[in-house]
Amino acid sequence: MKRPTIADVARRAGVSKGAVSYALNGQPGVSEATRQRILAIAAEIGFSPSSAARALSGATAKAVGLALCRPARILGIEPFFMELISGVEGELAARSYALTLQVVADQDAEIAVYRRWWGERRVDGVFICDLRIDDRRIPVLEELQLPAVVIGGPGHTGNLPSIWSDDAAALVETVEYLVALGHRRVARVGGLPGLLHTEIRTRAFAEVCDRLGLPGAITVPSDYTGEEGARATRRLLSSAQRPTAVIYDNDVMAIAGLSVAQEMGLAIPADLSIVAWDDSPLCQLVHPPLTALGRDIPAYGAHAARHLLSAITGEKMSAFQAETAHLTPRGSTAPPRIR
Amino acid sequence: MKRPTIADVARRAGVSKGAVSYALNGQPGVSEATRQRILAIAAEIGFSPSSAARALSGATAKAVGLALCRPARILGIEPFFMELISGVEGELAARSYALTLQVVADQDAEIAVYRRWWGERRVDGVFICDLRIDDRRIPVLEELQLPAVVIGGPGHTGNLPSIWSDDAAALVETVEYLVALGHRRVARVGGLPGLLHTEIRTRAFAEVCDRLGLPGAITVPSDYTGEEGARATRRLLSSAQRPTAVIYDNDVMAIAGLSVAQEMGLAIPADLSIVAWDDSPLCQLVHPPLTALGRDIPAYGAHAARHLLSAITGEKMSAFQAETAHLTPRGSTAPPRIR
DNA sequence: CGCGTACGCTTAACCGCACAAGCGTGCTGC
DNA sequence: GCAGCACGCTTGTGCGGTTAAGCGTACGCG
Numbered sequence: 001m002k003r004p005t006i007a008d009v010a011r012r013a014g015v016s017k018g019a020v021s022y023a024l025n026g027q028p029g030v031s032e033a034t035r036q037r038i039l040a041i042a043a044e045i046g047f048s049p050s051s052a053a054r055a056l057s058g059a060t061a062k063a064v065g066l067a068l069c070r071p072a073r074i075l076g077i078e079p080f081f082m083e084l085i086s087g088v089e090g091e092l093a094a095r096s097y098a099l100t101l102q103v104v105a106d107q108d109a110e111i112a113v114y115r116r117w118w119g120e121r122r123v124d125g126v127f128i129c130d131l132r133i134d135d136r137r138i139p140v141l142e143e144l145q146l147p148a149v150v151i152g153g154p155g156h157t158g159n160l161p162s163i164w165s166d167d168a169a170a171l172v173e174t175v176e177y178l179v180a181l182g183h184r185r186v187a188r189v190g191g192l193p194g195l196l197h198t199e200i201r202t203r204a205f206a207e208v209c210d211r212l213g214l215p216g217a218i219t220v221p222s223d224y225t226g227e228e229g230a231r232a233t234r235r236l237l238s239s240a241q242r243p244t245a246v247i248y249d250n251d252v253m254a255i256a257g258l259s260v261a262q263e264m265g266l267a268i269p270a271d272l273s274i275v276a277w278d279d280s281p282l283c284q285l286v287h288p289p290l291t292a293l294g295r296d297i298p299a300y301g302a303h304a305a306r307h308l309l310s311a312i313t314g315e316k317m318s319a320f321q322a323e324t325a326h327l328t329p330r331g332s333t334a335p336p337r338i339r
Numbered sequence: 340m341k342r343p344t345i346a347d348v349a350r351r352a353g354v355s356k357g358a359v360s361y362a363l364n365g366q367p368g369v370s371e372a373t374r375q376r377i378l379a380i381a382a383e384i385g386f387s388p389s390s391a392a393r394a395l396s397g398a399t400a401k402a403v404g405l406a407l408c409r410p411a412r413i414l415g416i417e418p419f420f421m422e423l424i425s426g427v428e429g430e431l432a433a434r435s436y437a438l439t440l441q442v443v444a445d446q447d448a449e450i451a452v453y454r455r456w457w458g459e460r461r462v463d464g465v466f467i468c469d470l471r472i473d474d475r476r477i478p479v480l481e482e483l484q485l486p487a488v489v490i491g492g493p494g495h496t497g498n499l500p501s502i503w504s505d506d507a508a509a510l511v512e513t514v515e516y517l518v519a520l521g522h523r524r525v526a527r528v529g530g531l532p533g534l535l536h537t538e539i540r541t542r543a544f545a546e547v548c549d550r551l552g553l554p555g556a557i558t559v560p561s562d563y564t565g566e567e568g569a570r571a572t573r574r575l576l577s578s579a580q581r582p583t584a585v586i587y588d589n590d591v592m593a594i595a596g597l598s599v600a601q602e603m604g605l606a607i608p609a610d611l612s613i614v615a616w617d618d619s620p621l622c623q624l625v626h627p628p629l630t631a632l633g634r635d636i637p638a639y640g641a642h643a644a645r646h647l648l649s650a651i652t653g654e655k656m657s658a659f660q661a662e663t664a665h666l667t668p669r670g671s672t673a674p675p676r677i678r
Numbered sequence: 679c680g681c682g683t684a685c686g687c688t689t690a691a692c693c694g695c696a697c698a699a700g701c702g703t704g705c706t707g708c
Numbered sequence: 709g710c711a712g713c714a715c716g717c718t719t720g721t722g723c724g725g726t727t728a729a730g731c732g733t734a735c736g737c738g
Contacts, residue, residue, distance in 0.1 A: 003458055005724055016688050021726060029727095031686060048458030052400065053724035055391035056693045063439070063461075072425035072637050077620055079415035086411035089442040098461060100402070101440045103428040119342055119387030121694095122437060226624045256624045263626070281416055281565045285595045286625065287602070298411050344694060355718050360696055368697095370716060392694035395723045460724095 004047040012045070013038045024049065051098075055121055063098040064308055065123035067110045069130060074224055075103070077252050079280045080297060081129075084151070087301025088127070095309060097124075107132075111140050118144045125312045127151055127304060128160070131196040149308040151300075153319060156196055161317035163304045167197050168204035170293050170325040174247060174275055175208045177327060182335040183245040183273060188219040189232045189257065191249035198249065201277075205247070216241060222253060229253025233260040237272070244336035245273035251280045254290055258332065269334035279328055288331030295325040343386040351384070352377050363388065394460055402437040403647055404462035406449045408469060413563055414442070416591050418619045419636060420468075423490070426640025427466070434648060436463075446471075450479050457483045464651045466490055466643060467499070470535040488647040490639075492658060495535055500656035502643045506536050507543035509632050509664040513586060513614055514547045516666060521674040522584040522612060527558040528571045528596065530588035540588065540616075555580060561592055568592025572599040576611070583675035584612035590619045593629055597671065608673035618667055627670030634664040 010020045015034065022029040023038040030038070041047075055061040066088070068081060075081060085099070092099055100123055104110045114137065117123045124147060128137055131152035138158040141148045150157040153164035178186050188205050191198040202219045209217030220232040229248060233256065236243055248254035254276030258268060266272050268288055276283055279294025300322050311317045345363075349356045354373065361368035362377040369377070380386075394400040405427070407420060414420060424438070431438055439462055443449045453476065456462045464486035467476055477497040480487045489496040492503035517525050527544050530537040541558045548556030559571040568587060572595065575582055587593035593615030597607060605611045607627055615622055618633025639661050650656045 003460065007724075017725075018689075018727075019687060022687090025726085027727090029686070034686080046454060046458060048455045050395065050724055051459040051461045052391040052394035053693090054726075056389065056395050056695085056724080057726040058693060059726065061391065072422060073620070075425050076418035076422040076636070082421050083411060083415040085440065086414050086442050089440070093441060093443075096455075099440045100437045101424065101428070102432060102437065103425050104432075115385060116387045116435075119385060120390040121342065122390045226620045230624075252620070252624070255621070259624050259626055281412070281591070282594070282621065285565045285569075285591070285598050287598055297415075345696095346694080356695075357697075357719075358717060361717090364696080366697085368716070373716080388696095389694050392723090393696075395694080395725085396696045397723065398696065 003050075004045045006047070006049065008045060009038065009042050009047050012041050060124045060312065061121055062096060063100050063123050064092065064305075064312075065100045065102065065113075065117050065126040066129070067102045067104050067113050067126070069104050069107060069110050072103070077226075078224060078250065078278075080250075080278060083297035084129075084301040084304075087298030087303075088305040089301075090298070091302045091305035091309070097309070107136060111137055114140060114144065114146065118146050125149070125308045127308060131156060132194055133196055133199060135196075147308065147311040149304050149311060149317070151304050152196055154321075157319065161307055161311055162319045163300070163307055163322055164319060165295060165300070165322045166324045167201050170277075170327070171201050171204045171247070172208045174293060174327055175205065175212065175214075177329075178245045178247075178273060178275070178333065179212050179214070181245075181273065181333065184214055184336075185241060185243045186214055186217055186245045186247065187236050187243035188217075188247045189229055189236070189249060189253050190219045190221050192223050193221045201249065222249070224250050224253060226252050226256035229256035230260045233257035234264075237261060237264055237266070243272070244338075245275070245333070247275045247277070249277050251276045251278045251282050251290070251292065254292075255282060255286055258286055258290065267337075269332050270337040273333040273336065275327070275333060277325070283330070291330045291333040292328050293325040294328055295323050299323070342389075343384045345386070345388065347384060348377060348381050348386050351380050399463045399651065400460055401435060402439050402462045403431065403644075403651075404439045404441065404452075404456050404465040405468070406441045406443050406452050406465070408443050408446060408449050411442070416565075417563060417589065417617075419589075419617060422636035423468075423640040423643075426637030426642075427644040428640075429637070430641045430644035430648070436648070446475060450476055453479060453483065453485065457485050464488070464647045466647060470495060471533055472535055472538060474535075486647065486650040488643050488650060488656070490643050491535055493660075496658065500646055500650055501658045502639070502646055502661055503658060504634060504639070504661045505663045506540050509616075509666070510540050510543045510586070511547045513632060513666055514544065514551065514553075516668075517584045517586075517612060517614070517672070518551055518553070520584075520612070520672065523553055524580060524582040525553055525556055525584045525586065526575050526582035527556075527586045528568055528575070528588060528592050529558045529560050531562050532560045537588065544586070561588070563589050563592060565591050565595035568595035569599045572596035573603075576600060576603055576605070582611070583677075584614070584672070586614045586616070588616050590615045590617045590621050590629070590631065593631075594621060594625055597625060597629065606676075608671050609676040612672040612675065614666075614672060616664070622669070630669045630672040631667050632664040633667055634662050638662070 006017050010017045023035040126148045128150045150162035153162045222228040222232045261272050276290045276292040279292035283290040283292045345356050349359045362374040467489045470491035487499050489499050489501035492501045561567040561571045600611050615629045615631040618631035622629040622631045
């Protein structure tokens with residue numbers, strides 16, 4: 001089956017290609033009657049303008065890019081990206097924008113992808129995830145003048161617009177809640193060191209524990225996998241002054257931690273309170289259900305998409321603060337049996 | 340920063356645009372010395388040919404599409420798609436193919452997306468997931484002659500090439516294993532009815548239970564979510580002749596079922612054996628760890644990608660049978676305490 | 679009545695690349 | 709010595725859109 005082109009529409013409408021182009025793009029230059037006739041014919045023969053030709057003649061590619069730099073096993077296990085993508089998609093689809101996805105091995109590969117996309121004019125803009133401190137991607141994108149929205153922060157985003165959530169505040173709220181329950185020895189199993197949001201949480205945790213006078217508050221770095229979460233938990237629970245509450249940087253590690261604790265004969269929440277960051281349905285499936293810090297990830301993605309589309313149209317965008325994660329107390333937190 | 344074009348490369352190399360094109364595409368028509376010089380200059384100034392121009396002048400779009408038709412909450416919870424994507428990506432990236440992703444609401448929207456992609460020449464081919472019986476997407480893609488690979492089957496793929504895994508055999512193996520342990524009352528919590536692989540599993544389950552003379556073997560349909568899995572489990576365990584073993588169509592429902600069973604005071608595996616389809620790290624995090632049917636999803640995706648790329652180059656592809664899921668026994672299965 | 683102008687459409691020039699056809703050069707074969 | 713040909717490159721065309729410029733027509737106005 002031959003793909004219809006603008007010339008086919010023009011021929012059937014008895015007008016020139018230019019007229020069809022004006023009609024389809026809502027530009028002035030054709031009468032309303034002609035416009036309607038052209039639109040009807042286009043719909044009838046199922047015409048969609050070639051994105052290639054359109055992109056070539058200076059218009060936009062009608063596509064944005066997302067490069068993910070995580071190993072496959074972590075990508076699969078974390079609902080975050082898939083939820084983000086589905087939120088992003090909702091906005092993009094409404095404007096007929098396509099999402100181009102690429103999984104990359106490391107930051108160098110990711111930068112190479114951006115340069116290639118830019119050179120190929122394949123995308124009109126990109127999302128940047130997993131922001132790092134002194135992130136090398138930022139200056140590259142600024143140099144290329146490729147519209148971009150950083151998903152993360154605050155700060156460290158150069159002049160790029162961003163969307164962020166106040167993880168520090170959420171963490172402070174959580175620690176204060178645990179302290180209010182009577183906990184004094186609180187520990188944290190962190191995400192990948194080097195990621196900005198991990199560092200922000202780590203600093204906020206240290207500060208709030210210091211402020212509240214909690215002794216030996218410690219963050220054990222991890223990598224979001226269950227194995228590492230289990231290992232970190234085992235280490236924490238084996239120490240002389242073992243914590244009575246642990247905050248995990250994602251749900252998978254929290255579930256792994258729960259398993260380890262139960263394995264070691266601890267009663268949850270009597271002997272150990274557990275809080276998970278990222279509230280997924282999984283948190284409600286385990287026993288006891290996990291107290292978790294949740295937020296609406298699809299909405300976050302949708303906002304990021306709107307932000308990027310605005311940036312693409314040339315608007316001067318800045319940092320946007322999204323909803324702060326909120327604590328949903330469930331059965332995994334309670335006053336400690338022994339202080 | 341201005342994007343380099345083929346003309347920039349040509350000027351610096353002191354040759355014509357045509358020569359550069361030949362050199363970059365590995366075509367004859369330039370001497371080896373000139374080719375090397377041109378390649379060096381292209382690399383130096385960071386030239387990537389515009390995908391739009393390339394696609395426009397008859398070559399391929401160097402992109403393939405994947406439309407996902409699942410609600411956001413299910414997409415997020417199931418590691419399957421993300422793992423599939425990361426496997427697909429590995430193959431695509433090696434050939435500089437991009438993956439265009441779209442999340443759609445229903446099959447009509449999905450078909451509209453295929454028509455649009457085809458008209459826009461945005462993709463060279465597509466993957467089809469979640470195959471249904473009498474799937475309406477198949478005839479559309481055949482009509483459009485858009486290269487496609489069906490991820491699913493066997494059968495019901497029209498003339499489209501496909502890649503499939505023998506779910507029936509895996510299910511039979513599982514039931515036989517449970518029977519060998521001494522189980523007589525086995526039930527199953529199935530995935531979304533209407534999906535071909537769900538139907539295949541349901542039929543295989545009914546057949547093998549019939550063959551082995553298991554009484555009242557029943558499949559309760561569900562939708563992959565934890566809530567539904569929990570509800571189905573509650574129903575099964577409340578029946579007069581409650582099963583001593585349950586097979587779940589995904590890991591999330593299995594974990595939910597485990598929770599429900601424990602909640603109802605049953606000991607796992609003594610009172611109830613549980614098997615999960617899709618072996619994710621989650622299965623090892625709960626207590627007891629779940630016996631699961633697993634396979635290498637990224638490899639599955641990689642194979643699908645190779646299949647599609649071959650189809651795009653015009654090779655006549657057929658159905659390819661991938662590895663059958665294999666059972667990994669863990670702590671959630673054992674001989675039943677009471678037969 | 680004649681002129682200026684807004685309208686509605688056409689024409690044609692691009693965008694950046696691939697590739698067919700053309701063309702000069704040097705080598706081969708008879 | 710010259711036709712024939714392979715080689716290495718250039719020229720030119722077209723892919724399917726967008727868009728500036730051109731152009732005829734109708735209409736308003738002094």
